[in-house]
Amino acid sequence: MTVEVGTELPEQLFRVTRADLVRYAGASGDFNPIHWNERVALQVGLPGVIAHGMFTMALAGRAVTAWTGDPAALVEYQVRFGRPVVVPDDDEGAELTVRGKVAALLDDGRARVDLTVTSGGEKVLSLARAVVRLP
C-alpha cells in the first residue's frame, strides 16, 4: 500500500456488551465490580458499568492491526484513558468507533498513526497513538 502523511485507516466499529466485559474480566483477571455490577458502579460515582480501559485500548489496537494485516507490525502503542466507555445493560451495549490517520513517516519504514476513539460521540481515549512497521 502507499502510505503517506494523512493516509486514513478504514474506520472500524466495535460493540462492547456487558457479556464482553464478564469475559474480559476472566481473561484479564481484572474482576473490579465497576466492570460488571451497576449498583457498585453507581455507588462509586460512575454513570454505570464501564468497560475495562485495557479492553478499549485493545479494540482500538485491532483497528491498527487490521490495517497493517500483521499484528506484529504494531511496534509501539500508547493511550491515555480520557473518559470511560459506559456499557448499557442490553444486547447492543456500547458502540466504539476507531479512526486513524498516519501522522508521520519515521525511519526504518515505520509510521506513526494517531487514533481517534469515540463512544456515543465522545472521545474516550486521548493521545492514542501507535507506531507501525509498514510492509
Next chain:
Amino acid sequence: MTVEVGTELPEQLFRVTRADLVRYAGASGDFNPIHWNERVALQVGLPGVIAHGMFTMALAGRAVTAWTGDPAALVEYQVRFGRPVVVPDDDEGAELTVRGKVAALLDDGRARVDLTVTSGGEKVLSLARAVVRLP
C-alpha cells in the same frame, strides 16, 4: 478416624457472591447471563441471578474432601440440581450449608456419604452422594 454408618461430617458453610459467579464464569467458560445478569435472569422467569449448578456441586464436594483430607479420596460423586441457589446483589451473597452423613460402608475400604445441601433453609441439591476411600 473411626467411620461407621451414621458418622456425620463436620458441617460446612460457604458464601457465594456475584463476584464468585463472575469468576466461575471465566474459570468454567459458562457465560450464561442468568449467572451474572439480574435483568436476564428475571426475564427467563428465575427469581434472580443464580449460581452455576456445577459451582454449587463443587462447593458441596469440598465439604467431603475437607473431611477425607485428600481430594483424591473422592472416587464417585453425583448430584441432582433440585432448586437454584439465588445469589443476591450484595457482599453477603447466598449462604450454602453442607451436611453429610456416612450412609453405607462399602468394600475396599470405601464409604458412601449422603449430602444435604441447603441455601436459605431450602434443599438445593437432591440425591447428592459421594463415594470416598477411607484412610
